[in-house]
Amino acid sequence: MSPAERGDDRLVRTYVVTGGRSQPSRNHFDHVTLISLAASSAHLNRGALNPEQLTILEALSHSSQSVVELGALLGLPVSVMRILLADLMEAGHISTRQRITDAADPTRQLLEDVLAGLQRL
Numbered sequence: 001m002s003p004a005e006r007g008d009d010r011l012v013r014t015y016v017v018t019g020g021r022s023q024p025s026r027n028h029f030d031h032v033t034l035i036s037l038a039a040s041s042a043h044l045n046r047g048a049l050n051p052e053q054l055t056i057l058e059a060l061s062h063s064s065q066s067v068v069e070l071g072a073l074l075g076l077p078v079s080v081m082r083i084l085l086a087d088l089m090e091a092g093h094i095s096t097r098q099r100i101t102d103a104a105d106p107t108r109q110l111l112e113d114v115l116a117g118l119q120r121l
Helices: 010-017 051-060 067-074 078-090 108-120
Strands: 034-037 094-097
Touching (some): 034 051, 051 067, 051 094, 067 078, 078 094
Antiparallel strands (some): 034 094
16 A cells, blocks of 8 residues: 555655654754663653654564664654654653764774684584
8 A cells, every 4th residue: 555545645744743843852863873762661651642652662662773763664754753752762761872883992802702702603
């Protein structure tokens, strides 16, 4: 079924989903920022959340996801996902983790340990 057959009008829908905003209030998310449920999320009120935000929380209940993975799941652009995620973060529902690409350079000892482990396979 095509988006037109389902009644999806992306121009109206994204405007409504974000409450007319074009920028997140804070917490600028990169495409590969890893998002997970906050520890206290289960105790927070979800009554004020829109359906897209509830879908995000449901997806995160299974595993952490990147911003682009969540966008693909919902069929929404990354710009819209950033706004939704910023709202969820402000409400305390989600947390972020450092991207793997931003991790410190591996030490020589770590590389030697990895090599030793691979050689045992």
